Amino acid sequence: MILGAAGMIGRKLAARIAADGTVAGRPVSALHLADVTTPPVPAGLPGRVTAEAVDLASADAAARLLAGRPDLILHLAAVVSGEAETDFDKGYAVNLDGTRALLEAVSVAGDWRPRLVFASSLAVFGPPFPARIPDDFAPQPATSYGTQKLICELLINDYTRRGLIDGLSLRLPTICIRPGAPNRAASGFFSAILREPLAGLPADLPVPESTRHYFASPRSAVGFFLHAAALDTAGLDHRRALVMPGLSATVEEQIEALRAAAGDAAVARIRRSEDPLVARIVAGWGADYEASRARSLGFTAETAMDQIVAAHVEDELGGRIA
Amino acid sequence: MILGAAGMIGRKLAARIAADGTVAGRPVSALHLADVTTPPVPAGLPGRVTAEAVDLASADAAARLLAGRPDLILHLAAVVSGEAETDFDKGYAVNLDGTRALLEAVSVAGDWRPRLVFASSLAVFGPPFPARIPDDFAPQPATSYGTQKLICELLINDYTRRGLIDGLSLRLPTICIRPGAPNRAASGFFSAILREPLAGLPADLPVPESTRHYFASPRSAVGFFLHAAALDTAGLDHRRALVMPGLSATVEEQIEALRAAAGDAAVARIRRSEDPLVARIVAGWGADYEASRARSLGFTAETAMDQIVAAHVEDELGGRIA
Incomplete structure (x- = not known):
């Protein structure tokens, strides 16, 4: 069930x-x-x-x-x-x-x-x-x-x-890259700044590139x-x-994984659009977790942002990048 | 209310x-x-x-x-x-x-x-x-x-x-000395070994004297x-x-406080009666807590077992020891 x-x-x-x-x-x-x-x-x-x-x-x-x-x-x-x-x-x-x-x-x-x-x-x-x-x-x-x-x-x-x-x-962890349309969740941009440019669309980045978060x-x-x-x-x-295990990564690392997968043109679709409210909410979230017990029980997740981007391209885009 | x-x-x-x-x-x-x-x-x-x-x-x-x-x-x-x-x-x-x-x-x-x-x-x-x-x-x-x-x-x-x-x-914390009749709670002996001898009655001690616990x-x-x-x-x-703040003390310290208040005759009313089940339950309890935050907010408790015995003698026995 x-x-x-x-x-x-x-x-x-x-x-x-x-x-x-x-x-x-x-x-x-x-x-x-x-x-x-x-x-x-x-x-x-x-x-x-x-x-x-x-x-x-x-x-x-x-x-x-x-x-x-x-x-x-x-x-x-x-x-x-x-x-x-x-x-x-x-x-x-x-x-x-x-x-x-x-x-x-x-x-x-x-x-x-x-x-x-x-x-x-x-x-x-x-x-x-x-x-x-x-x-x-x-x-x-x-x-x-x-x-x-x-x-x-x-x-x-x-x-x-x-x-x-x-x-x-x-x-x-925060699920990234969440497929589908942009939503208004405070964490939504972590997916949107990858998903939208990969589809040829613009996306807003409301926090500094040094912001660190925890993904799977x-x-x-x-x-x-x-x-x-x-x-x-x-x-x-x-x-x-x-x-659960996850990948701790900065927004900068997300952007570099996007660049590696889809080039500078995709990165150029990210628009800096600071939002202090979103930045304040995100600052209240944990940025990295040991997850020692789950790892010892055999749970696994991505170890690099490139893998997270690749999973999305394969599972959601049929391997095609815009 | x-x-x-x-x-x-x-x-x-x-x-x-x-x-x-x-x-x-x-x-x-x-x-x-x-x-x-x-x-x-x-x-x-x-x-x-x-x-x-x-x-x-x-x-x-x-x-x-x-x-x-x-x-x-x-x-x-x-x-x-x-x-x-x-x-x-x-x-x-x-x-x-x-x-x-x-x-x-x-x-x-x-x-x-x-x-x-x-x-x-x-x-x-x-x-x-x-x-x-x-x-x-x-x-x-x-x-x-x-x-x-x-x-x-x-x-x-x-x-x-x-x-x-x-x-x-x-x-x-565990409340000690709990007034009234002996009960069957696993923690009951911590009160009984003081309360009963102070009233001239025998009490069973089911754990070693080195057992440490946390009281108020x-x-x-x-x-x-x-x-x-x-x-x-x-x-x-x-x-x-x-x-909450409390006093971390061993059973031995309890017994010495009883001796100081009521003499060797009172201590002699404690009967060693080992109970491995009770000892095992008590071993699963914490023995000492920092309680730093409560203390900094002004909560206070006893700092010696003598004070715990004295509080019972004053509040429950009208100052009279059997």
């Missing part, structure tokens, strides 16, 4: 699982996709895919969704950061209560202990940050979204400790979930929240 | 507030006491005390309780650690949902932003521990109770950040809540969970 299967990573995960026909080395007998809008049905698993629109925050939605007792639940359903901040009640209803309803629906079953992989976020952390953030840095969320994600992690740890589920929470490609994000689905958790204790 | 006003600290808080007639330098115009059983009405505030039995986990209880819009909410209502572990649903219903209902009841009011002082616990932390635990040690609860307390702290931080309440969470007296606990009620929070950010 994939919850949040209409989102960017959810769709890629569904497509990958349908194409592989297996997860964690086992054939996929059924794939259940759900989101607030009906998710697209990927090719490759004829007759074995169910796609439906469900509001996880509505009464009994979780119990009904889970009636088929999937072995694996990939839970990416969430109200995003900005909306959780502007709509306080909706953020808690979906991001906290929705997840808790899922956990409750599993735990009442008694004889069913699925693997649950939860899309958490580095927003569980808040400033002030050291230059490189260790795995045991104390989470102090600075947003309602980060608070909700951290609470879900704690619930998943406790339900796992009690033997009710087999949970893992993946604290995801959509391809890596899909890999995180599939690796978590297959992970042997027998040797782990109940502390199941993992900082 | 005091929630959990029938509990040991709740009763002492109510008695102290009634005797003082003031809190945070302001006269008490009304004192509302609530618990699952009707709390005792303290002397000293005739006509201004309401005491009622309410189950915080029941529907609309929080909204009804808070209809009088108290300026100060001292929230000590909780299912205790052992019961939260054996009754999973009840622990979450009271310790998490009950607190959240309180926060919601306050936040819908809009033009009312009370000080809320929450009784949290050092159970938000889990092993492995350093010898002396700093304030920024990452919380990793090892029990459902600790999970619930940490989630409430996070909610209180977020509601405070949004300007909906003015919250403070006090992570309390009931008198200090009352002081923590009253100091938090009066604290100027204008200079604080939204990180409102504070490790």
Whole structure:
């Protein structure tokens, strides 16, 4: 089952699982996709895919969704950061209560202990940050979204400790290059300054080129979930929240990777357009994470910005640069 | 308002507030006491005390309780650690949902932003521990109770950040000497080996004398809540969970304080009775905390075991040792 299967990573995960026909080395007998809008049905698993629109925050939605007792639940359903901040009640209803309803629906079953992989976020952390953030840095969320994600992690740890589920929470880096149209998220420019010039379009850069941030490609994000689905958790204790590996890079390094892939003409499409508000928001985010525990468990991500650009060109542009 | 006003600290808080007639330098115009059983009405505030039995986990209880819009909410209502572990649903219903209902009841009011002082616990932390635990040690609860307390702290931080309440969470040390009859809590012996001999009764010691733990007296606990009620929070950010100061001491130091107060005859009433299960549970608890932030904010506790013994003799025994 994939919850949040209409989102960017959810769709890629569904497509990958349908194409592989297996997860964690086992054939996929059924794939259940759900989101607030009906998710697209990927090719490759004829007759074995169910796609439906469900509001996880509505009464009994979780119990009904889970009636088929999937072995694996990939839970990416969430109200995003900005909306959780502007709509306080909706953020808690979906991001906290929705997840808790899922956990409750599993735990009442008694004889069913699925693997649950939860899309958490580095927003569980808040400033002030050291230059490189260790795995045991104390989470102090600075947003309602980060608070909700951290609470879900704690619930998943406790339900796992009690033997009710087999949970893992993946604290995801900023996904770059995010495909699709520019959005108004404060982090959107990190993708836009690469994606738009690669497509022959202009993009605004609102922060200094020295700005450092922490990235992984959509391809890596899909890999995180599939690796978590297959992970042997027998040797782990109940502390199941993992900082995912990523690439710490500056905007300057992003620009040089763009130049290497698409030349000076592409770089010239980036317009300096300082935005102190965006710069201030970004300054409140961590720039680098050790991710030692996840790396030791075999999670991997890109190690150079060139690889992140190449993944986008291959996966989204069919190898063609404008 | 005091929630959990029938509990040991709740009763002492109510008695102290009634005797003082003031809190945070302001006269008490009304004192509302609530618990699952009707709390005792303290002397000293005739006509201004309401005491009622309410189950915080029941529907609309929080909204009804808070209809009088108290300026100060001292929230000590909780299912205790052992019961939260054996009754999973009840622990979450009271310790998490009950607190959240309180926060919601306050936040819908809009033009009312009370000080809320929450009784949290050092159970938000889990092993492995350093010898002396700093304030920024990452919380990793090892029990459902600790999970619930940490989630409430996070909610209180977020509601405070949004300007909906003015919250403070006090992570309390083990209270020693806890008055009353011996109980079956794993930590109970830390009080019993002092309290029972001081009353002329025998007590069992289930751990080695080298065992170190972190204590504050009931008198200090009352002081923590009253100091938090009066604290100027204008200079604080939204990180409102504070490790309370305490005394780190070994069982041997406890025994020597008993000897100094009541002589060898009292010490002879302690019976060595090793209990590997209790020893193992206690080994999973932190032995010392820096509490730097709380100390810098003016919170104080005992600095020697003699003071903890003296507080009990004065407050519980009328100065008389058996």
